Amino acid sequence: MTDTTGVLTVLTVGQVAEQFGVTVRTLHHYDEIGLLSPSERSGAGYRLYTEADIVRLQNVVVYRRLGFSLEEITALLDDATGGSLAEHLRRQRAAVMSRLEEMNDLVTAIDRALEKEMSGVDLTREEQRELFGDGFGDEYAAEAQERWGDTDAWRQSRERSARYTKEDWARIKEETDAVNAEFVAAMQAGLPPTSTEAMDAAEHARLQIHERFYxxxxxxxRCLADMYVADPRFTKTYEDVAPGLAQYVRDAIHANADRQADRA
Structure with missing residues (x-):
């Protein structure tokens, strides 16, 4: 390295330690094992690092961050076929990409374990889909956590569902199917969403959530009902049961909310 006048300069061990965030003791150890020996010494015998030494240390730091052992780093840096900076950068990039893939896989595994721990649902993925079909997806749980994770309703739902067994979830599925069947029967009978039958189905849907979750x-x-038509994923859940059901359920829930307000 050179100073502003173009004169070659060297750094002391303390200066190198400060610049790279390593300890003096670490640099001494690197010297002792032959990984990084300063090329020059002062008149008093102190270690002095040249530009070439600094480049080597930069490579050491990168490889250490990637988890390579000191022995592996020594072999890499001393490889006669890979001594150029460009070659080291290519190696480091390949190593980083490999570790990124490993880290991504690890993060995915951790997320799945964490979700299982937080969900309180003691069901396997296969059991969840067996009960709730393909409409059950990891993205729904993640989005719900992000959207409502700080609400009392979310915490209350987690606390209640944590106690549910597979048999409990099967009964909840049966209850949901029964409520949907009420909506379908009213709609297919030509009854408007404001009919007693449709509003009763909406009230049964509300009570199921109220009693089972929060x-x-x-x-x-009423706010939940708006999502049934605003979010295509929720809409599809009802449309898969019967075409037009999502809008019908939404309107019936609104009508029931109006009815409950009039009774208050």
Whole structure:
């Protein structure tokens, strides 16, 4: 390395340690094992690092961050076929990409384990899909956590569902199917969403959530109903049961919320 006048300069061990965030003791150890020996010495015998030494240290730091052992790093840097900076950079890039793939796989595994721990649902993936079909997806749980994770409703739902067994979830699925069947029967009979039958089905849907998961007022239920038509994924859940059901359920829930407000 050179200073502003173009004169070759060297760095002391303390200066190198400060610049690269390593300890003096570490640099001494690198010298002792032959990984990084300073090329020059001062008149008093102190270690002095040249530009070439600094480049080598830069490579050492990168490889250490990638998890290579000191022995592996020594072999890499002393390889006569890979001594150029460009070659080291290519190696380092390849190593980083390999570790990124490993880290991504590890993060995915951790996320799955964490989700299972947090969900409180003691079901395997296969069991979840067996009960709830392909509409059950990891993205829904992740989005729900992001959207409502700080709400009392979310915490209450987690606390309740943590106690549910596979048999409990099977009964909840049966209840949901029964409520949907009420909506379908009313719709296919030509009854408007404001009919008693449709509003009763909406109230049964509200009570199921209220009793099984979290306290759900008619007004809160009205907000949920809007998502059934605003979010294509929720819409599809109902449309797979019967065409037009999503809008019908939404309107019936609104009508029931109005009915409950009139009774208050």
């Amino acid at each position: 306290d759900l007022t008619p007004e809160f239920h």
